[in-house]
Structures are given as structure tokens and as C-alpha cells.
Amino acid sequence: MTAARDHVVFVVDDDERIREALEELLVAHGMLAVTFGSAGDFVRADKPDMPACLVLDVELPDISGLDLQKQIAGGDHPPIVFITGHGDIPSSVRAIKSGAVDFLTKPFSDTDLMAAIGAAIEQDRSRRSARADLDALKRRYGDLTPREREVLPLVVSGLLNKQAAVELGISEVTLQIHRRSVMQKMAAMSLADLVRMAERLEIPITHSRRGGETPS
Amino acid sequence: MRFDRGGIRVTIMMTVQSRQRLILAAAASIAGAVACWLTTASWQAVVFFAVALGIGAVASASRVSSPPDDDEICKKALEALRDRERAGWQLIEALPAMIDCAGADGEPIFRGRHLREFLGYELEELDGSGKTRLDATLDAGVHPDDVAGVKEQYAHSLRTGEPYARKHRLRRFDGDYHWVETRAAPMRDAAGTIVQWVVICLDIDGEVRAQEELHRAQENLARASQAASLAELSAAIAHEVNQPLAAIVANSHACHRWLTADPPNIARAQKTVERVVRDANSAAEVVSQIRALFKQSVEARTAVSLGGVITEALNLMAGEAFRRRVLTEVDISGDLPVVMLDRVQIQQVLINLVRNGMEAMEDVATDRVLRIEAHQRGGAVQVEVSDRGSGLEFPEKIFEPFFTTKQDGMGMGLAICRSIVESHGGRLWAETNEPRGTKFVFTLPLMARAPS
Numbered sequence: 001m002t003a004a005r006d007h008v009v010f011v012v013d014d015d016e017r018i019r020e021a022l023e024e025l026l027v028a029h030g031m032l033a034v035t036f037g038s039a040g041d042f043v044r045a046d047k048p049d050m051p052a053c054l055v056l057d058v059e060l061p062d063i064s065g066l067d068l069q070k071q072i073a074g075g076d077h078p079p080i081v082f083i084t085g086h087g088d089i090p091s092s093v094r095a096i097k098s099g100a101v102d103f104l105t106k107p108f109s110d111t112d113l114m115a116a117i118g119a120a121i122e123q124d125r126s127r128r129s130a131r132a133d134l135d136a137l138k139r140r141y142g143d144l145t146p147r148e149r150e151v152l153p154l155v156v157s158g159l160l161n162k163q164a165a166v167e168l169g170i171s172e173v174t175l176q177i178h179r180r181s182v183m184q185k186m187a188a189m190s191l192a193d194l195v196r197m198a199e200r201l202e203i204p205i206t207h208s209r210r211g212g213e214t215p216s
Numbered sequence: 217m218r219f220d221r222g223g224i225r226v227t228i229m230m231t232v233q234s235r236q237r238l239i240l241a242a243a244a245s246i247a248g249a250v251a252c253w254l255t256t257a258s259w260q261a262v263v264f265f266a267v268a269l270g271i272g273a274v275a276s277a278s279r280v281s282s283p284p285d286d287d288e289i290c291k292k293a294l295e296a297l298r299d300r301e302r303a304g305w306q307l308i309e310a311l312p313a314m315i316d317c318a319g320a321d322g323e324p325i326f327r328g329r330h331l332r333e334f335l336g337y338e339l340e341e342l343d344g345s346g347k348t349r350l351d352a353t354l355d356a357g358v359h360p361d362d363v364a365g366v367k368e369q370y371a372h373s374l375r376t377g378e379p380y381a382r383k384h385r386l387r388r389f390d391g392d393y394h395w396v397e398t399r400a401a402p403m404r405d406a407a408g409t410i411v412q413w414v415v416i417c418l419d420i421d422g423e424v425r426a427q428e429e430l431h432r433a434q435e436n437l438a439r440a441s442q443a444a445s446l447a448e449l450s451a452a453i454a455h456e457v458n459q460p461l462a463a464i465v466a467n468s469h470a471c472h473r474w475l476t477a478d479p480p481n482i483a484r485a486q487k488t489v490e491r492v493v494r495d496a497n498s499a500a501e502v503v504s505q506i507r508a509l510f511k512q513s514v515e516a517r518t519a520v521s522l523g524g525v526i527t528e529a530l531n532l533m534a535g536e537a538f539r540r541r542v543l544t545e546v547d548i549s550g551d552l553p554v555v556m557l558d559r560v561q562i563q564q565v566l567i568n569l570v571r572n573g574m575e576a577m578e579d580v581a582t583d584r585v586l587r588i589e590a591h592q593r594g595g596a597v598q599v600e601v602s603d604r605g606s607g608l609e610f611p612e613k614i615f616e617p618f619f620t621t622k623q624d625g626m627g628m629g630l631a632i633c634r635s636i637v638e639s640h641g642g643r644l645w646a647e648t649n650e651p652r653g654t655k656f657v658f659t660l661p662l663m664a665r666a667p668s
Binding site for chain 2: 015017018020021022024025027028029059083085086105106107108109110113
């Protein structure tokens with residue numbers, strides 16, 4: 001059986017028997033598994049850059065799984081599937097509310113575990129692809145000249161070429177050249193496409209369109 | 217010879233001066249003793265202080281009663297003496313303590329105002345009953361449960377001359393019993409013969425009640441923490457058992473996948489099976505550790521009457537019985553012999569059985585009766601807890617660890633109960649109850665097995 005090594009499952013549990021067993025199960029399912037005995041080990045480790053899932057024990061020797069969740073919240077971390085030997089309701093509610101994919105009580109069935117891990121990896125995969133798109137967009141935006149970066153917000157605000165040219169104190173023809181260059185560099189298919197990109201890049205709309213004329 | 221004013225009968229021949237000296241000395245001793253008791257509460261200090269004051273009083277009285285030169289001086293001296301005597305009595309009567317004086321034989325001969333007011337009758341009122349005045353007073357005033365001990369200790373002090381000290385309940389004029397602390401010490405003459413006993417008695421009812429309150433609160437706390445520790449124990453057991461179980465489940469699934477792969481990976485399947493065996497053994501180890509835990513506490517055993525333990529357990533469960541509308545019937549033999557047992561553990565067994573019984577009658581609409589019996593059967597005390605629920609499907613299986621018929625049960629309760637009873641050298645089993653339901657029976661041998 002060959003492992004499809006396009007994703008990884010991190011397992012954090014202080015009980016070696018659990019780490020072994022989960023690693024074995026994941027490998028048997030053709031997955032790549034990396035195990036850690038404590039929250040600290042996981043945080044310090046170099047993690048491969050691929051879709052991932054974190055299977056996290058609630059009761060850990062250094063800090064609890066729930067505290068680790070709080071600590072890495074906000075940061076760039078894989079979706080979490082909690083496992084616990086106690087399974088008390090308040091903890092599970094807290095974990096799920098803080099964005100955990102699932103909360104499984106030991107002993108759990110492999111169906112439940114694999115379903116949760118599958119969902120978590122899918123979630124991470126789409127999160128990562130969204131982030132990759134944004135990174136590409138940022139790179140393209142970085143290629144724009146300073147003048148082109150001035151032209152972009154005016155164009156996506158819906159100003160006419162004439163209005164935008166007046167705003168920047170340049171001729172309409174020069175503005176049209178810059179505008180064409182922006183569309184090309186950003187790989188925008190249409191003005192609407194460019195507006196969407198500007199939104200994702202969170203470029204502030206500095207001007208609202210004045211007058212009833214449509215842009216040419 | 218009688219000295220009418222305070223009712224003190226002086227039984228030995230003495231001059232006026234020496235009598236007065238004695239009274240002053242007694243007054244000063246008592247005053248000093250009470251003052252000292254109130255401030256330091258140390259009996260040794262009381263005796264020292266009393267003796268010092270007594271000597272002082274005698275010395276000063278001696279000075280006043282030096283031989284008169286003429287009638288005038290004699291008269292003045294006598295007047296001064298009477299003033300001192302009056303001051304002495306006023307002191308005794310005003311002291312915020314109940315004062316009593318008794319003869320060498322223990323018979324009361326004087327009572328201070330506070331004691332007379334507390335009792336509500338005068339010294340002579342109980343005379344003529346045929347009893348001695350001491351016995352009549354004790355019978356009338358001391359609480360029936362305390363009177364035997366009080367009499368015994370008085371008799372001991374009178375026989376040996378040792379100071380007396382005891383706390384007991386004393387009947388007040390209105391019929392209320394108050395806790396009092398009584399202390400008595402002998403007064404001796406120069407030859408060392410006891411001539412009189414001085415007794416002080418303080419009303420300590422408030423303090424005793426406060427202490428009882430505190431004791432009750434502490435007991436409740438101890439019980440609550442017992443309940444908490446059982447819950448914690450369950451959680452700890454759950455965690456300890458769930459860890460290897462989780463590993464077993466995961467390894468079993470992995471093994472299954474290795475075996476069903478094409479081609480099967482026998483080497484890895486074998487490795488996972490070995491781990492399954494190892495982890496299953498470690499789960500079993502947890503259970504035997506729990507058993508060992510209960511066997512270790514032999515030192516905690518004391519000779520206890522089971523009736524009291526049963527009553528306590530039922531009191532603890534009274535709220536739950538009420539909530540579940542369960543009627544409790546109790547039949548405990550009055551002459552139940554004491555058994556060596558760990559009170560907390562046996563209480564846990566009883567609470568567990570009682571709770572099980574109540575839960576078994578959950579689905580019974582009426583006739584929810586839980587019956588508890590305790591009788592001696594041969595060389596053991598046998599306790600039966602019977603319910604009128606729907607009965608048991610697996611009368612033996614229920615004692616196995618992790619076997620449960622309840623939705624949220626862990627299946628440890630009865631296994632732990634059986635461990636506890638067996639560690640006491642007894643047996644626990646289940647029977648079918650007539651007309652319906654289940655009867656849990658456990659025995660505790662009268663001669664407990666020697667600790668191993």
C-alpha cells in the first residue's frame with residue numbers, strides 16, 4: 001500500500017500507546033502521520049508545508065489541548081480534531097466553539113476518527129488554496145509601478161478615465177495606457193474581475209463615482 | 217455551732233476569728249479561682265492563685281484579730297472584721313459563676329446566688345426525700361444520660377481527694393438542659409485533712425452548641441468530600457481504562473486493514489496484534505490495581521456497630537429517596553454485634569446498593585419500597601438491600617467490572633462494592649426478591665480476617 005503523501009496528520013498525545021496505535025492506523029489508511037508527546041514538542045517542530053490536520057489530546061502534561069488551541073488560534077495552524085479520555089461536555093463545547101472540527105471520546109471508532117480527519121484535511125486544503133491564490137495576487141500587485149498603484153483604486157472606484165486623469169493630473173491617453181498595463185499585470189479578464197481582486201487585496205476605495213456617465 | 221448568715225455549718229470547733237478567717241479565705245480563694253479561670257482557663261494557675269489569695273486573706277485577718285488592748289479596740293476590730301466578711305459575701309454572690317460549697321463528705325452546704333437562680337430552688341428544698349442531699353441534687357439536676365458518670369466521678373474525688381472536673385448537662389429552672397463545666401477542689405486544714413469542697417460551675421452551653429455545630433459542619437464536609445472522591449475515583453478509573461482501550465481499538469482497526477490489504481501485510485498485522493494484547497493486559501492491570509487499593513486499607517478498620525453505619529447511609533440518601541418517591545423500610549436487630557470494618561468503605565457499599573435499588577424502581581409507578589435488613593447469621597452480620605424493581609437479567613454478570621445496564625453507568629459500582637466486601641472477608645451477591653425485584657445481600661464476619 002503506497003501512502004498518498006500530499007497531506008499529513010499530526011498527533012499530539014502524552015500516552016505512547018495511543019501515539020503508536022494512531023500512527024499505525026493512519027499509515028494503514030495510507031496517510032502520513034507525525035506524532036508528538038507534548039504540546040511544546042508540536043509547537044517547536046518544523047512542519048511540512050502541505051494540507052494537515054492536528055489530532056490533539058485534551059489532557060496533556062505541559063499545557064492542555066484546549067489551551068494550545070487558544071494559544072495557536074489566530075495563527076496559521078491546521079484544523080484540530082480533539083481526543084479525550086474524559087469527554088466532559090463543557091470542554092467539548094468550548095473546543096467546538098473555538099473552531100475544532102470534532103471532539104472524540106476515547107475509545108473512538110476508526111470510522112469517526114477517519115471521517116473527522118478527512119473533513120479537517122479538506123478544510124485545510126481549501127484554506128491553503130485560498131491562501132495560495134491570495135499570495136499570487138499579492139505578488140502580481142507587487143509588480144505594479146507606483147503610478148499604476150495610483151490608477152488602480154481610481155479605476156475600481158468606477159471613475160471615468162477623464163475623471164481619473166484629472167485626479168492624477170495626467171492626460172487621458174496616459175491614463176488609458178496605465179490602465180491597460182494594470183489589467184495585464186493583474187491578469188484581470190474584465191473590470192469586474194479587477195474590482196474583485198481589489199476587494200481581496202483590501203485596497204481601499206478612495207473615490208466614489210460622480211456623475212451618471214458610464215466608464216468608457 | 218451554726219453560722220446563720222450564709223448557711224455555712226461549721227463542723228469543727230473554732231473561735232469567731234478563725235471562722236471568719238476561714239470564710240474570708242474561702243471567699244478569696246473562690247474569687248481568685250474564678251477570676252483566674254475566666255482569664256487563663258488553666259486549672260494549675262487557678263490553684264496557685266487561690267492558694268496565694270487564701271494565704272493573703274488569712275494573714276490580713278490574723279492582723280486584724282490580734283489580742284485587744286481594751287474594749288474599744290476590740291469593738292472596732294470586730295466591726296472591721298464584719299465589714300470584711302460582708303465584702304467577702306458580696307464578692308461571692310456577685311461573681312459571674314455558679315458557686316457551691318460542700319462538706320468533706322460532699323454534701324452541699326452553701327450555694328451562691330447564680331447557682332440558686334439557675335436551679336430555681338433553695339439548698340434545703342430537696343431535703344427529706346430519703347436520699348443524701350448530693351444524690352438528690354444530682355438526680356434532680358443532671359441530665360439522665362450524664363448522671364451516672366457525674367456520680368461516679370464525684371465518688372472518686374471524695375474517696376481520693378483528687379480535684380473534680382467534668383462537663384455535663386444541668387437542668388435549669390425552666391426545664392432546659394444547659395451544658396455546664398463543673399470543677400471542685402478540696403480545702404484542707406493544717407493537718408492536710410479535707411474540711412470542705414469548693415465548687416464552681418460555668419454555663420458553657422453556647423460554646424458546646426457552637427462546637428457541635430462546627431463538628432456537624434465538618435462531618436458534612438467530610439461526607440461531601442467522600443462523595444467527591446468517589447466521583448474523582450470514577451473519572452480517574454475511566455481515564456486509566458480508556459487510554460489502553462482507545463489504543464486497542466485503533467490497533468485492531470489497523471490490524472484489520474493490514475489483513476484485508478492486497479496483498480495482506482502480515483508482518484504489520486502481527487505487530488498490531490501484539491500491541492492489542494499488551495494494552496488489553498494493561499487495562500486488566502488497572503482493574504486489579506483498584507482491587508489492591510481496597511485491600512490496602514485494613515488499618516482503617518475499627519469496631520463499629522453496623523446499625524449506625526446503615527442509618528448514616530440512609531440519612532445521606534434521604535433526599536434522593538424523597539425525590540424519587542421511594543419509601544424506605546428498615547429492620548435492624550437491636551442486638552447486632554460490632555464488626556471490624558472500614559466505615560467509609562462500607563458506607564460507600566451501602567450508598568451504592570441503596571442508589572442502585574432506587575434506580576431499579578425508576579420505571580415502577582407505585583409501590584416503590586426499598587427495604588434494608590441487618591441481622592446476625594451465624595458468625596457474620598448479614599445485610600440485605602431489596603428493591604421492588606423489574607429484577608435482574610444477569611445476576612452474576614453485574615459484578616463484573618464495566619458491566620452495566622444503565623445508560624450513563626460505568627459498570628464499576630458493584631465491582632467496587634464486591635471488592636470492598638471481599639476485602640472485609642465477607643461476600644456480596646444478588647438474589648431474586650419476593651414478590652419481585654432484586655435483593656442484594658452482603659455479609660461481614662464477626663471475626664475479621666487478620667490483615668494480610
